[in-house]
Amino acid sequence: MTETAFYILLSLTEPRHGYGIIKRVEEMTEGRLTLGSGTIYGTLTKMQRDEIITIYADEKRKTIYEITDIGKKLMRVEMKRLKELHNNVLRFEGDFQ
Numbered sequence: 001m002t003e004t005a006f007y008i009l010l011s012l013t014e015p016r017h018g019y020g021i022i023k024r025v026e027e028m029t030e031g032r033l034t035l036g037s038g039t040i041y042g043t044l045t046k047m048q049r050d051e052i053i054t055i056y057a058d059e060k061r062k063t064i065y066e067i068t069d070i071g072k073k074l075m076r077v078e079m080k081r082l083k084e085l086h087n088n089v090l091r092f093e094g095d096f097q
Helices: 004-012 018-028 037-048 067-095
Strands: 054-059 061-066
Touching: 004 018, 004 037, 004 067, 018 037, 018 061, 037 054, 061 067
Parallel strands: none
Antiparallel strands: 054 061
């Protein structure tokens, strides 16, 4: 999973519209990752096609994105992989000093 896809899904702890996702990702990464509209909407379209997210319109007719059960399962698998990666970084970083 790409970093962009990971952070988009991580931002969906609650349903959000596109701009809300962009702002939440900026906040989570302390400004390190700034998503452009082309990147985010292309990724969201692919995620919808893969049934990782679902899309609906709110009362103001804004498009809202929400993670699906499939998306949550995917995130659990990815988080487990990243935890292993992190543990190995801590374990072996001294070998590269």
